[in-house]
Every structure is written in structure tokens, then in C-alpha cells.
Amino acid sequence: LNLSPKKAARIMEKVVKSAVANAEVSPEIEDVDALYIKSVYVDSGPMWKRVRPRAMGRAYLIRKRTSHITVVLDEKRKEV
Template sequence: MQVKAQLRYLRQSPRKVRMVCDSLRGVDVIQAENRLRLTNKSAVLPVLRLIKSAVANALNNDKLEKDNLFIKEIRVNQGPMLKRWRARAYGRAASIQKKSSHVFIIIEEKVPSKKSKKEKKQADFETKIVRSYDDAKAFAKKDDGKTGTENKSVEYSEDKEDEEMLNAGRIAKDKHKQHLDKSRQKTGWRGRIFRRKAD
């Protein structure tokens, strides 16, 4: 199972950040953290925080083990660049490029777990196809007289058999004929294409 995290608008040039990130691909998470602590670069602290954020996502959201995680992919892209000016000799001006970086990381399990948390949640739900809104309300009230659908999900079918029921619901009893959809009143293909005036 893959877990993603990203660090955007890091105020350092991509070349300097890549010098730190290139040595972390395919390395265990614990070993990568130890390697960063012994590296003397300015981009170490933001990258270390990014790895800790990805590990926290894996532990809290997906219930994975830290010992079973490694860095599958880490890449550094260039972010927006700010252009400034500085004074030089003889009244000239030189440009300053303040570059930024976007860092993306994907961590994955060494040995895939048998069942993820999302698959367990889907297995707990009971799915039933209903034909109308009244059936859905009755199905929701079956569970101990509660009106909510805590452990049950309801899906509405879109079969051709239900087209008559949907079309009948559009025509209200109190509406006059002049308020109905005028394109449905005209018969034949000529009445739908060639119209004397716009509806």
C-alpha cells in the first residue's frame, strides 16, 4: 500500500534539494531518517519533516508499521521563481532569481499487508439496491428503529425498467399542459429540429 505526502513552495533551489533527496530512494524510512541527521545540508530539515509527515499518515490513517516502510519514490520539481534586482557598478542592475521547490514522496510497504483498512471498511457495509425513495427510507429504519444508515449503504438503480417511474414523477398533477416540457409534446423528428420560434 502506498502513502503520499508533499511539500510545496520550499524556499530553496531544486538543485540543492535534489542533492539531499537523491540518496534516499529505495531506503528504509528509519535508515533515511538516520542518514539525514548526519548530513550537513540546509535542505535536510524540511525533507526530514516531510518523511515524518508521510510516516504519520501511514501510521494513523492506514494502520501500517513503521519498520515495514521504505521510500519508493521521491522527486523534486521546480516551483515559482521570484525575480528581483540588485544594484551594480556604473548604474547597472543585475537580476536575482529566488527559486522554490516542490517535493513529493511516496512510501510503500516492503511486505504488503493482507488487508488494508479501506478494504475492511467496505466489507462491513451492507449494500442493497432499492427502486424508490420510500424503499430507501424503509430500509434505513430497519436497523433498530434508527433513521440513519450507519452500517448500510443504499444504491439507486438506473435500469431501463425505472424510466417510466422517473418520467411519471416529472409530470405533476397540478401543472397545466402549457408548463410542461414543450420538446416532449412535439411528435416526430421534424418538430424537434425545425421550430417556428424558440421555446
């Protein structure tokens, strides 16, 4: 992610680092080094609505979209 020039890559990198930091604090996770990303999904979030004036007194609705990013981590178990 840190080699990608896309803006979303920076945001996703922060979210993954945050998920790992949360897992370090969690008492259920024993080995942080054994974590892997099980799934990542992005859902639509609240939409900010703005009005932009247009010709002849009309108004145009601008939708500023947001999203919710969810990262699910899981721990690789060593088989005995």
C-alpha cells in the same frame, strides 16, 4: 539524514516525517511499521525575482529558487 551536516538533510527529514504522519491518518494504510520510501523527487517550484542595482544605472536580476519535494511511501505486503 540526522547525521548529515547538510542543510537539505534537515528539510528532507521533516518531509519524510510528515509523509509518515500523513500515512498514519490515512485509512488505506493498515500497518505504519511496514512503510518504506518508494520514491523521492524534487521539482522546481516558483521563482522569486529580485532586482539588485549595479554600476552605471544597470539592474541585475536575482533569482531565489524554490522547490517542491514529493515523497511516495508504499507498504510492504506480507505474502501468505
